[in-house]
Amino acid sequence: MKFYKKITEKSKSNSLVVLVSEDTDSINFSNDSVNLLFSESLSNEDLSSLGKITVLHTPDSLYKNFNFLRIICIGVGSLEEIDSNKIRRAAGSFGRYFLDSKLSNLSFFVDSIKSKDTDLITESFFEGFFLGNYIFDKYKSKKSEKKDVFFEVVSSEISNIQDIVNKSYEKSEAEKFARDLVNEPANVLTPTELSNIANNKTDKSISCKILSKEECAKLGMNAFLGVSQGSIEEPKLIHLSYKPLKNENSYWYIGKAITFDSGGLSLKPSGSMFSMKGDMGGSAAVIAAINAIANLKLKVNIDVLCLATENMPSGSAQRPSDVVRAMNGTYIEVENTDAEGRLTLADAITYAKGFDPKFIIDIATLTGAASIGLGKGNISAFSNNKDFMDKVKLAGDITGDFVWQLPLDSTSKKQNNSTVADIKNTGGRLAGTITAAHFINHFVEEVPWVHLDIAANSMTSSNDGWHNRGATGIPTRLLIELAYIFEK
Template sequence: MQYFVTNDNPVTIATDCLVVAIHEDGQMSPTAQALDAASEGSLSRIINRGDFAAKPGQVLLLNDLPGITSPRVLLAGFGKAGKTTENDFNSTAIAVSKWLNDSACVDAVSFATEVSINGRSAGWLVRQTVINNEIALYRYSQTKSQVAEIKKPLAKLTVACADASPAEAETETKTGQAIGRGMNLARELGNLPGNICTPIYLADQALKMEKQFDDLAVDVLDEDDIAELSMGAFLSVSRGSRQPARLITLNYGGGGDSKPVVLVGKGLTFDAGGISLKPSQGMDEMKYDMCGAASVLGTIQAVAELQLPINVVGVIPSSENLPDGDANKPGDIVTSMAGKTIEILNTDAEGRLLLCDALTYSERFNPDTVIDIATLTGAIIVALGNNATGLMSNNEALATDLLKAGNDSFDRAWQLPLWDDYQKQLDSNFADIANVGGKEAGSVTAACFLSRFTEKFKWAHLDIAGTAWNSGKEKGATGRPVPLLMQYLLNRLEN
């Protein structure tokens, strides 16, 4: 897909389709007004007849309007004027892109960036238009024997600068494309079945990325290497699987001698719960338990594509969690890389066993900041649903920065407490710490467990169990929180 920006006169632009914004009250964007005047009121007549309600997500095609060079004008609804929300804009932008891709339009010009959203700049609208286009055009096909062919897919999208300068619009276009591609990489990995997307497969994807980008170095450790590091917690999870574990490290060095941001992504390529077996209903979706790892890969791909002047390290502990004669048993005690012993009360709380060793491993990079990303608890879905990512941190400034990045990107997070009051729930009579703390505050106690391994650095935990995946009719990975992570890194460069 090619992206361009324009300030040209919409009446005379030669393109397959023009996209213009309309509101529920019949109010037209400046470009829609210009097209209406050039076509002797053609848009007004359609709107006044009530043929287009302009609700968010609605589109209407007009063909061969007089006085306009483009043979097609697509009306895009954005709800009530002055009250368009980010969700309204995203739903309409995605609907527009899907329509364009399914039509005979090979190239299009969108003036939807003229919409006004409270608190959002024209540059944000340009970036979001591109991200939504990438999201909309993604198709999962890798394991399908037949895929419907799109004879003339959309190949070129030009975005109007609106109130943004051409230079700003160009930058936001490139940023949006990189973020969208990163999200789609994360989505593809999350959607792949567990018999394809194994720990070795994830490692291979990282190695392929290494060949694409000069500033990226990848290291993959096998189980013997992991054992030499005394990662007893991590390896205890993989014992029940025939798929060998891998510890994957991606080191992007664009920032000279500056300390890196370390992103630690949970890479459970399938989670049956181990001996503490999950219910069969919905277990097929447990292939998405590696979406933390997928988001790290997607973020680093976007960083490398944009050649950002920053150092970022991705650490991905990857394994399966299956029942087996050699699998963890409730009551087992394992020793972590940090030397702390852990009583395993529930083998389905395995993600924290991978992460605790990966967090300890992160110390060797002398990090400025460590952020782990994990589909860690069902409790976060109960607490926040699929709208907000759960955020907990041992540093309030870091938490504030991540919350801001979530709001800036509209990939939002919500902070939960990480108080010492919750730590006692992890007390064990037989080990230094138990791996679960009971039913109460499950997401918080999971983060409290991880915090025991983060005393030497500034750290935040993102629980994405609710935001990384959609269930039901639209089942599939979302690519979140790649936008949040990218915005956090971009904000660091501005400060």
Template sequence: MDIKIEKGRAEKYPCELLLLFSFESPERLEGPIQSVDMEWKGFISTLMKEGDFKGELFESRLFYTQGAFPAKRALLTGLGKKGEFDLEKWRGAASKAGQFIQDSGVKQFVFPIKKFDSLSEMELAESFVTGLLLGVYQFNEFKTLERDKIKEIGEVILLGEKDEEIKLIGDGLKTGQIISEAVYLARDLVNGPSNQVTPTVLAEKAQQIAKELGMEIQVLEVGQAEAMGMGAFVAVAKGSQEPGKFIVLEYNKGKGWDTIALVGKGITFDSGGISIKPSENMDRMKDDMSGAAAVLATLQVASKLQLPLHLVGIMPATENLPSGKAYKPGDILKTLSGQTVEVISTDAEGRLILSDALTYSLRYQPKAIIDLATLTGACVIALGDYVIGLFGNEESLLKRIEEASSKTGEKVWRLPLWDEYFEYLKSDAADFRNVGTRAAGATIGAIFLSKFAEKVPWVHLDIAGPASIEKERPYIPRGGTGVGVRLLVQFLRDWK
């Protein structure tokens, strides 16, 4: 999709389709839609007065203009009640309008952007573009039949009336595109089948991004990781014939900026290992690398936006499979930290590979560590697939994540991380076990990880619920969602 900016007025601009938004009646029309209504001799006002278009949230109605003004068609989309409007609803409305246009087969449309209340043209443009692009995302790389029936929007023109408006719209457009492209990257990696998105492919993608954007990258092979003492990562990786990769991507190395480590779980397929999962829904276990996908995409955004930070992205990538070389329940593993772990379940492999990744991150002396992982089914039971489980060891860092959440609409909810929960992990044979009882599963997973962050400010994001969904939402289609990318990017943009 080509998105460009031009100078002009909505009611005077010739195009295939003019997109307009309105609040729910009886709010009066204002801005570009008011100007179009006057040119259309009160047609929109009459529609709303008669109840034929109410402006309800995400309501969409398409009309042919019959030559009343230069646009061939006009699409009216509702924003709901004015007093409840925010950027999350704006993103949703933009996505719903985009989906309507795409499904109708229209290839080009125009949308005028004008400052509204306290929201600048830049903020509105960024959120509009983000909602639009994320809403029309399609994963069809492997479809070979009837590709001619795939519908896509070819061109979008954002209109500004003044030079200063055009500058602000341009800034918002650039940021929205960069963020959306990164979410697309994460979604594509999560949606990709595990025979195509292997640890090697993930490492190659990271190397490609590093080369294009001038970042440092190191990819450790399993043998190198073993020589370094990563007993937990290596134990999981040895069960598969696909070689594991320990990926370290570094942005702004040696420039003196604050260091933040981002750690993402990269299990490209999780069978559960010897503690094998039930066959039902096992096909979805290709999404167990959603954390690594989000970290990789976030580093891409940070580089393109030139954020003034030193970022280290650590992505331990492997499959978790049963084999003659696979680790087993009852094994005791020595982690990179020197601590030992008794394996109770090989299906709790994510926390094992993350334990070595968290320890590895400490060598960079980060100001903060954020890890993302599809860690526990217990978090899905607790919070469903709308919300990320949030854990951490420092209040100010937790608040930063919550503030980023409120801006992006990627919802988080705090869960407890009290020392008492460690009782569930005590082992007679090792320093601790990798799982406890069935109780408090999400917290137990987070408590385990906390033992490897030491005293560094750290947050754990359990994205098991929203990483991949069955029912689409306004700008989130079924399948891989790319969750965590926008949350992390906002967190990093706000870092001071």
């Protein structure tokens, strides 16, 4: 990737990408013939509708001394109405266009759009392009052509353009890595393989600790191990630490890591089981995020924790009505073995509390009720701390991973009451997302905490904006942006 200040500088690319708004009246390409072509096209065609892609051809034979064979115009709508999410959507569409095209090199001219927040608009544009330019075809015999892609960025007005693009790239690559993990089939991405990937992905700035089933048993993690006992796959505790600051406690990112969820003996219907390879979406996001945070060299201490297991039916599987003693001593009645994620999170939070965390955020594909309540447009959130909740919301607003806080009310909390133990792991069908959060909150107690239920947001069945069909990688970029907010 190279950076230039002027369009006239010698370029290795033969395609120039420009952003066109309804307010654009001209762009100076430093070539009279090209300026005339663009001006006439602007007058006679719609180049500015949000997400519209128009190619203006500028062959050498007709346009002498112009560096490029084509100008690719991307419409961004009205400047008054433009925001980071609209431009990210438009750029996501262009990312897919590029993926399907024969193009292999691009120059981006980004000075054509000026707004009250040019840095964020520019960052969001490149995020959208990088994220739209994604495909998971690892198991296709006929794979998409792998391009030797070369990018250039042209700007004389944005002094920190290199930092903006590099941040966009790191955040997007992290989210695409999270997508890769979620898209992997469960026979490949076992708990052991997830722990190996987490360990191998880290660099020297991140420490990695992997605990075995026996080591977790010594810690008293019976809620976690109860979920795992129906599977032949070994459960793993994955603990990553990035600590650039000495003598300072960490912010903890905890990701649910059920690498396949059959429901256990409370077996899911077959149609509901197909997507359950993605029940480790929370762990994918936190593992990807900490690596990006380290690559970006942010000055904030982050710990990541994932308790990885499958939830399977067998003769040794946990039964409905079983009672387990969690790591903190709480006795839990297992009313439904398909409410397994919260059991693993209970022990994960207790483990994290032993390190005196500044804040805990857990991310989990936890309840189908989340999609019933809020659909796919918002992440269901809960918290016991307004300041931290506001920071998470802000991060989501910046990245387009919108967060909507739901209540932890006293009425729904009673639904988790058990007649034979301290608490039970389900509260029935009513307020299912809320009762799940209440269960987790029982183990959090006074630690500042946010819970994100991403069950509705982790996968998409079609291309939409900067998300391509399959895993979305949500909320990887939110977690990275949150680290920037913590750093301040």
